[in-house]
Amino acid sequence: MEGITKKNIDLITVLGPTASGKTSFAVHLAHLLNAQIISADSRQVYRGMDLGTGKDLSEYTLNGQQIPYHLIDIVDAGTKYNVYEFQNAFLKAYQQIIAENSFPILCGGSGMYIEAVLKSYRLTNVPENEQLRKSLEPCTLDELTAKLAGMKQLHNTSDIDTKKRAIRAIEIESYYKEHSETDLSYPKFNALILGIKLHRQEIKQRITERLKQRLRDGMIDEVEQLIKQGVSPEALSYYGLEYKFIVQYLQQEYSYNTMIEKLNIAIHQFAKRQMTWFRRMERGGLKIHWIDGLASMEEKIHVAMSLIQRYS
Numbered sequence: 001m002e003g004i005t006k007k008n009i010d011l012i013t014v015l016g017p018t019a020s021g022k023t024s025f026a027v028h029l030a031h032l033l034n035a036q037i038i039s040a041d042s043r044q045v046y047r048g049m050d051l052g053t054g055k056d057l058s059e060y061t062l063n064g065q066q067i068p069y070h071l072i073d074i075v076d077a078g079t080k081y082n083v084y085e086f087q088n089a090f091l092k093a094y095q096q097i098i099a100e101n102s103f104p105i106l107c108g109g110s111g112m113y114i115e116a117v118l119k120s121y122r123l124t125n126v127p128e129n130e131q132l133r134k135s136l137e138p139c140t141l142d143e144l145t146a147k148l149a150g151m152k153q154l155h156n157t158s159d160i161d162t163k164k165r166a167i168r169a170i171e172i173e174s175y176y177k178e179h180s181e182t183d184l185s186y187p188k189f190n191a192l193i194l195g196i197k198l199h200r201q202e203i204k205q206r207i208t209e210r211l212k213q214r215l216r217d218g219m220i221d222e223v224e225q226l227i228k229q230g231v232s233p234e235a236l237s238y239y240g241l242e243y244k245f246i247v248q249y250l251q252q253e254y255s256y257n258t259m260i261e262k263l264n265i266a267i268h269q270f271a272k273r274q275m276t277w278f279r280r281m282e283r284g285g286l287k288i289h290w291i292d293g294l295a296s297m298e299e300k301i302h303v304a305m306s307l308i309q310r311y312s
Contacts, residue, residue, distance in 0.1 A: 008312050011094070011189040014107040015040075015114055015278060016196035017271040019206040020293050023059050025196060025300055026107035027067050032301065033105075036068040036097045038090055040108025040117070043240050045086075046077045048226060051219040052242040054210070068102070077239070078231040084125050086113050087186065106191075111277035118193070118286055120186040126175040136167045144170065151177070192311055193286060194304055195278060198293035207267050215260070220246055241266045 014029070016022040030037055037060070039045075043053040050057075060067045070093035075081055090106070090113075097104045108114060115121070136144065144166035148154065151173040160166045198206070223246045226236060233251065237244040241263060249259035282288055291303050 009190055009192050009308065010104075011117075011191040012103070012105045012308070013040075013114060013118065013191050013193045014105060014196070015111075015193065015288070016109060016293070017198075017203055017274040017278075018054070018109055018267065019203060019210050019271070020109075020196040020198055022107060022109065022196045023056060025194075025291075025297070025304075026105050027059055027062050028297055028301055029304055030067045030105050031062045031065065032305070033103050035103040035105045036070065036100075038093045038097075038104055038106045039069060039071045040086075040090075040106050040110050040113045041072075042081070042086070042110040042113055044072045044108075045074050045081050046079075046239065047073045047075065048077045048229070049222070049239060049243075051214045051217055051222050052240060052246070054214070068097075070097075077226055077229070078235050080238075083112055083116050083121075087116050087121065090117055091187070109274050111274060111281065115277075115281055115286075118189065118191050118281075119284070120188045126172045129171050129174065132171055132174060133167055136170060137163075139163075141166060148173065192307060193288045194307070195288040195290045196293045196300075197290040200272070202294065203271050204268050207271060208264055211260070211264055211267065214242075220249070223247065223250065241270060 012029070012033075012035070014022050014026040026037055029035065041053065043049065044055050046053065055072060057072070060069050071086070071089055074089065094104050106114065106117060136147075139147070141160065141163050144163060145154075145160045148160065148166060148169050151170065154160065160169070219242060223236065223243060227233060227250075233247045236247050245254070245259050245263040245266065248254050249256060254262065278288060289303075289307055291300050295303075
């Protein structure tokens with residue numbers, strides 16, 4: 001990997017909101033660096049969920065060369081996948097890439113997954129505690145928030161967005177307290193973080209155009225096929241906005257045009273939340289080097305290589 005000294009950089013991260021072009025950029029960078037890509041997308045892990053999750057697997061082929069990728073199509077649709085499982089899977093993929101004398105590029109838009117790796121979140125697979133859950137159920141969200149704040153410092157609001165999340169957070173902290181011997185260590189990485197940034201109006205336009213294209217490519221058929229395979233409509237709604245709104249359309253809750261309009265707006269709002277998460281990551285101490293998403297690929301790669309040389 002010419003230009004990279006592992007002592008200083010042992011991971012490159014490419015992030016950005018949906019439709020920003022981060023995958024294409026990561027593939028071009030991987031091609032240049034003899035690198036492999038580890039996906040940080042919470043939905044692309046599911047097999048058979050392609051159009052709705054925006055896999056665009058054709059992007060991983062550049063100049064006739066297949067760029068190796070990891071953590072895509074690794075679990076069946078209908079199963080639940082969480083950040084703990086992602087951390088473990090990431091580490092295995094990372095170690096495999098290093099063993100092959102290649103270089104890892106973490107690429108995606110799922111801020112929680114990316115942050116879990118970059119900030120070395122100490123996680124373990126905490127089992128459910130039904131007795132504790134029942135005792136917490138009568139509490140209000142404010143009461144649960146106060147209880148959780150007494151157990152740990154609240155760095156963000158993701159744990160207290162809903163009662164369900166707050167109860168789970170308390171469940172986890174209670175487990176840690178009772179099992180102090182649990183090994184919660186996770187390696188720390190010297191990561192160079194590259195962000196693809198676009199003006200909001202450009203993102204909106206790209207989202208709208210991409211949604212129309214995916215509908216033309218058969219995204220509704222994909223949802224119908226998943227239901228035929230036994231994935232319940234309720235479960236599908238868990239897997240993201242596209243599945244949620246298409247299921248509602250198939251159940252005749254919305255007309256076709258209303259579904260498209262509402263889904264389009266919801267994806268715009270999602271992209272805005274992604275950027276909010278990334279800005280919070282910066283405030284939390286992670287340096288993101290933003291690259292103009294409207295620049296040519298050659299210009300983007302030039303900026304990236306200059307940063308790699310600076311930090312190597």
